[in-house]
Amino acid sequence: MDLLYDTLFNGLAIGSVLVLAALGLAVVFGLMGVINMAHGELMMLGAYTTFVVQNLFKNGPLAGLFPIYILVAIPLAFLVSGLAGLLLEKTVIRRLYGRPLETLLATWGVSLILQQFVRSVSSAFVVGLVVAVALGLLAPRLWPSSWAQRRWTPLLAVASWVISGLIGIILANGLGGVRVLDQPWFSARNLDVTAPLWLRGSVELGGVNMPTARLFIVALTAIALVAVHWFLQKSVWGIRIRAVTQNRSMSDCLGIPTETVDALTFLVGSGLAGVAGVAVTLLGSVGPNLGGNYIVDCFMVVVLGGVGKLLGTVVAALGIGVLSYVIGSGSLLLLWPAMPAGLNELITFFATTSMAKVLVFALIVVFLQFRPAGLFPQKGRLVEA
């Protein structure tokens, strides 16, 4: 019985991280059909936000509030990742609606840029970047208005961006001479986020020892799920989002601002990635490659669950969590010690985390042979021929 509890709890713990990480993706991919390969990097931004908040609360006037810094970090991470996602939507993804493969490649490019950004961001770098963007945006206002309609206007725009970029690079390099400004904020190292004391212990529940950090993540996931469900089902904007998902042109005709809805959906999805990033800091160190570890898993969860279904996402993530734990820990051996030797060997062969992943993913691919649309497929006649 203990074994069952143990398996269930550990599976739930692994699964709830997956739910939280995949929830934002389920919103963005499920409702908008946008493949966001930068989702993992938005999680990473959330994790780094937690790190910054933690540093703020470590010393100085806020030190007394250190135990609850994580409650401040959650909304802040939501905001940071959400705004980053909003920027991404406004600048890149907006141009690529209806071209999913191109979106995939473009967001992958964004994810590379974000990874390198947290590695090399320093005060000098930020000053250079801000100046370059400001110059690039302001340049068209400095030209005489008659230049706006010429044959060579596109060339001029490109040239002005290139020049402002160069100015930014030169400025950043010049400022880089100052030691204080050149210091990278995070560098490429992995950073450790210190959890508050109450998240480092464990609780005895029904004979099983449960780390509070895991319990916290499970609770956070539950709250996030309820919030998303409420938002999509009950709030005005949620209803608009669902309307646009069902029939974009009809919604447009009825006066729903579809572009705002797109931006909002993306903001919510990205913000949820940020919240997942906060949760991830409780499990391990934070590094630029954090996102890459989660992105494929998240997509598998969403595809397995059935696109556009929150319930599917939850079931798929928990299922994957329990299965990974059962296979990875080899707990079937404990359950049935006298199994035949061949089977025993087979189970030990897969009883590591990475080999468990191999088997689980292979099983998912097999499963999709029988249910190509996932566990909970969309019903309706809009299915493409």
Next chain:
Amino acid sequence: MAKLRTWLPWLLLVAAALILPAILPPFRLNLLGRFLSLGIVALGIDLIWGFTGMLSLGQGIFFALGGYAIGMHLQLLSLAPGELPEFFGLYGVKQLPVFWQPFQSFVFTGLCVWVLPALVAGVLGYLVFRNRIKGVYFSILTQAALLVFFNFFNGQQKLINGTNGLKTDTARIFGELVGSDAMQRNLFWLTVVFVMAAWLLCRWLTRGRFGDALIAIRDDEPRLRFTGYNPTAYKTLVFAIAGAMAGVSGALYTVQSGIVSPQYMAVPFSIEMVIWVAVGGRGTLIGAVLGAVLINYAKSLVSEQLPETWLFIQGGLFLLVVTALPDGLVGWWRQGGPRHIKAMVGWPALAPTYPGLDLDPAAQAERQAFRSDLPPGGAP
């Protein structure tokens, strides 16, 4: 004149292949050879993505399988009978695993380099295409498959040396070290030959009815199916061909870089392959090869000078290609890109007018030919 135009590029290529080893230092030549071998996997991706519209993010599987096949063969090649490759000792393996045995034969390895990836691709492709999984779902599934293979190869120290991979440069072929300059020059030529062969194969495939079917799948698969074709067969076949090309490419890359490791199956590397094709120009065969060579050369140059900027540049390239140059460099060139730029700075190309056409002898000749084709007395 027309004959010269067909043959000139080939002559130039052969001349370049003969001259380059003399003028480039061995290190650069080796780099060029490696990048050319990557051109083959890019050609395969062009076939399945540029022509058939299936974006595979898992070509690394087939690439690495080819690499591992040749790597295993080279590990075994220079051993005395009964000896085991060195790394087995580290993990206490006393006997050569069964699946290593056939790799002692060169013929088997030579077949395995392309047949094995083709088979894996064929099976994987058949299972996926049979269920009509396509678009982004296909991409995600291939990526998941890639991760499966990566984790598997990474975790199996006792079978294939896990993370460390297999080294090939200390093996000897015909008494010559694989890593030596002379051998590398031969491998460079071999790569050039293989790239040309792969290009010709792709051109032959895409020119005929088969190529038309591929393009039809890309543009409107349901319609092709309703016309009575079976897209699954075409897609499986072309995916297997691309897999075979990736395998050959991986083998050539392995012998020139001296090692094969699970890093060849890393997720970012497979997406990089796609971007070579996208930058060069998808749907244009020469663009795939050009893209692979150019981007990798740029990568090695930038990484030598300013390693921290490469990811910015690469990410920027993804964005730029997708938003501004959807057909890549070659596509942009063919669609009159330079002419547009020229027009912007003040030299618009002269539009062909009717008097211009009437004076053009080529147009006149064509018109004559067209008239003589018509049945007598029947003007259209």
